[in-house]
Amino acid sequence: MESWNRMSADAVRTHTPDGVNRRIDERVEKCVRHMAEQERSAISEYLAKLEHQWDLNRVVTVAASAVTVLGLVAGAKDGRGWRVLSGVAAGLLLQHGIFGFGPLSELVRVLGARTRREIDLEKFALKALRGDFERIPHEGGPLARANAALVAAQS
Known part of the structure; x- marks a missing residue:
């Protein structure tokens, strides 16, 4: 999943070394993949934590x-x-x-530290996994669902 995060207009991402951006993106991807295997309640709990993240x-x-x-x-x-x-x-x-x-x-x-937009992208991807949006397929396994959720969050 190398190209799901396309925020080129973001001044912070533009001025941040690629390795740092990649590390932050990989952390989000890992979380979304993990949450794709969890129950709705676990996703909701994690979303509540994200609401308070600085x-x-x-x-x-x-x-x-x-x-x-x-x-x-x-x-x-x-x-x-x-x-x-x-x-x-x-x-x-x-x-x-x-x-x-x-x-x-x-x-x-x-x-x-992540930008508000990066945090929101993770939140939208998790909401998509939770079933809040219709664009995410329910079949195809956790990895396919996680990829679809990350792409949908970016759109």
Whole structure:
């Protein structure tokens, strides 16, 4: 299943090394294949967990904001170096907000954070497996169903 994830317009995926994108995609594929062999209730439980998963934007925003606040608080006591850290963190957050990607995004991405769209693709594939959509065949075995669900989620 090498070509199911076709999000070329996604700035994060475009700026992420192919190996990192591949690793994230393979994790999704493995999960969807596993879930293709599970009961509807197990799929529903996992979908509930995905609803609470933080996406890359949220991780970057919280991390940069926390470093900015920490730098401001520590800078009030200990001086200029901490304020510089706050400025750098705020600048990186601004860069991420303007361009949709930056060094913080790259770091968080390497750690495995996914974009909201990638999380949603997995959710749609799992909903398709669960039977929420009519386009997924019920015959053909788990692998065929998983492949069809991943392709349907992308459409």
